[in-house]
Amino acid sequence: MLPALVLPFHDPAGVLLRQLATITPTLQQVFSHTYLSISPATEHSQGVQLQPLHDDPFFILNTNAPNTLPGDHYLAAYLNATRHSRGNQMLHLCDIDKLAAIIQSPYRDQFLADITAQNVLAVPTLFQRSPHAWASYPQPYREIEQVAITLGR
Numbered sequence: 622m623l624p625a626l627v628l629p630f631h632d633p634a635g636v637l638l639r640q641l642a643t644i645t646p647t648l649q650q651v652f653s654h655t656y657l658s659i660s661p662a663t664e665h666s667q668g669v670q671l672q673p674l675h676d677d678p679f680f681i682l683n684t685n686a687p688n689t690l691p692g693d694h695y696l697a698a699y700l701n702a703t704r705h706s707r708g709n710q711m712l713h714l715c716d717i718d719k720l721a722a723i724i725q726s727p728y729r730d731q732f733l734a735d736i737t738a739q740n741v742l743a744v745p746t747l748f749q750r751s752p753h754a755w756a757s758y759p760q761p762y763r764e765i766e767q768v769a770i771t772l773g774r
Contacts, residue, residue, distance in 0.1 A: 623653040624711035624740050627702045628720070629694040631660040635667050640721035641674075647724050649679055651736050652713070656705070657682045658698030661689065681705050711740055 664684050674680040683701040685694050702712050723732045
């Protein structure tokens with residue numbers, strides 16, 4: 622069984638929607654579905670542009686109530702995915718900007734191979750930033766994410 626992709630989605634300007642359109646053919650080769658948790662600002666400003674995603678069975682969307690926070694959108698994304706997926710299906714939580722960047726980079730094939738290999742193993746893997754990438758983040762952010770990584774392990 623192919624894994625599914627879980628994406629909290631905040632894109633009031635529509636920039637990431639264009640990226641998603643570009644990478645969707647690749648996503649459809651590797652994932653069975655993509656669960657999108659749409660932020661209220663995105664739903665408000667990009668409602669017409671979201672319609673093709675609502676109509677495409679590859680995408681399973683949920684919207685979030687006004688005045689909800691990003692953490693609520695992540696939680697809603699996972700709840701939507703767990704409600705619609707099989708119990709043993711691997712779910713990959715990603716951020717669309719990072720996903721679009723890796724799929725359109727020289728590391729694309731390695732990333733796709735890692736996702737495919739992960740599906741065969743059927744155990745969780747935490748993809749992490751390289752030391753070079755971490756160097757661009759402020760220390761408090763690194764510390765907070767380190768807690769999340771430790772909890773994930």
